[in-house]
Amino acid sequence: MDYQRELAFRFPLMRGEDVMLVQLALTAIRTDPPCGTPDGVYGNATRMSLMDFQRTQGLPVDGVVGPRTWIALFQAADEKRAAGSVLKRAAAALPPAGFPLSEAKALETRRWIMSHFGDRLLAGLKGSGLDAELVCAIACKETAPVWLGWTSRLAPDAVLMRCVFDASGDVPGTKRSAFPRNTAEFRDLYGSALTDDLIGEANKTRRLRGYPDAAWVYRGYGLFQYDIQHIENDREFFADKLWYQFDACLDRFKREMSDKLRASNGVLADAVRRYNGSGPMAEQYRDQVLAMSEWLHTAAAEPAGALLA
Known part of the structure; x- marks a missing residue:
């Protein structure tokens, strides 16, 4: 919505979609004090919130939404929302603590x-x-x-x-309780042909990962x-x-x-x-x-x- 009229705290209280847009922009910017519930009514809380915004932007601190304040307000709100979107995407790209993937x-x-x-x-x-x-x-x-x-x-x-x-059970410092507890136990029961075949499969993966070959059944x-x-x-x-x-x-x-x-x-x-x-x-x-x-x-x-x- 383009600027249509001057908005201010006066009686009877000003109401309308443009007032709600101002309130939503102030909410996005997180002014102190906040403007309260975006209800489309230009009350004192909205005036105080707008004055805080004007103060931080070097605008005349009068609590009135004129053309300059309108433009500055929505530019700042858009930048805030864009930054929030970037942060949200960045957070999604990072795995939560302990998770294997983001x-x-x-x-x-x-x-x-x-x-x-x-x-x-x-x-x-x-x-x-x-x-x-x-x-x-x-x-x-x-x-x-x-x-x-x-x-x-x-x-x-x-x-x-x-x-x-x-490779748990074979990697130094690891243990495994289920069968096979290690490659030696597997070889004893299933013989060298199958054991060596599975070791070969494991080593194909190890090479792909940049690891040296190992004599382990995975x-x-x-x-x-x-x-x-x-x-x-x-x-x-x-x-x-x-x-x-x-x-x-x-x-x-x-x-x-x-x-x-x-x-x-x-x-x-x-x-x-x-x-x-x-x-x-x-x-x-x-x-x-x-x-x-x-x-x-x-x-x-x-x-x-x-x-x-």
């Missing part, structure tokens, strides 16, 4: 998964009671912090192939990190490298999450915790996955253009 990176993860595997993901989830946002949030927590950096140079299938992570396989302990009942997944396939990764994730949901009497939050394990770290895992899932749900509900802003 909100912006979580949205990037979802976009990548949905653009390459979205149809298969949605089809695979039908009747499961799970949704794409939760699945993408699990990927955000489990693997995306590493593979997001590969998406510009690797094909989607190649990204899946290299999702071999977690523990997590695929986009959602299906654990090597499942080899006891699902040898095929590891021996035939089924983590190369999105559908196989999703299938194992659904199986595990279905089991956790049954154990949790249908309580999703507890199922997510159980998916990771028990104890404080699993509780943190649950909280972060659910928070990231909420980010993704919120973004999915926005217009398509807003997701790219």
Whole structure:
């Protein structure tokens, strides 16, 4: 709205859309004292707030909105809003304390998964009671912090192939209670051929990450990190490298999450915790996955253009 009339605190009190716009601008600038509720009525609180603004801008301090004050007020309000928008975007680009990804990176993860595997993901989830946002949030927590950096140079299938992570039990200073506790234990039970094959897969990922080769069988396989302990009942997944396939990764994730949901009497939050394990770290895992899932749900509900802003 362009300047139309002089506004001031006088009786009868001035009212109108232009008064409300002035009040909204003063609210955005956060004057001291504040102008109060933007109600479209030019009362004393609005006058006092405007005088504070005029004082800070070197304008005549008369509590009157003339042409100069009008222009200065809305320029300052626009700058304040723009700065707030920049700060909001900057905050979204930084991960909250302890989180593996920022909100912006979580949205990037979802976009990548949905653009390459979205149809298969949605089809695979039908009747499961799970949704794409939760699945993408699990990927955000489990693997995306590493593979997001590969998406510009690797094909989607190649990204899946290299999702071999977690050398706990072999890395000095780490322990693992589930089978296999270390590579030596795995070799004793499954022999050298399979052990060396899986070590080779781990080393392909290590080289991609700039690490030297190591003689370790890694523990997590695929986009959602299906654990090597499942080899006891699902040898095929590891021996035939089924983590190369999105559908196989999703299938194992659904199986595990279905089991956790049954154990949790249908309580999703507890199922997510159980998916990771028990104890404080699993509780943190649950909280972060659910928070990231909420980010993704919120973004999915926005217009398509807003997701790219």
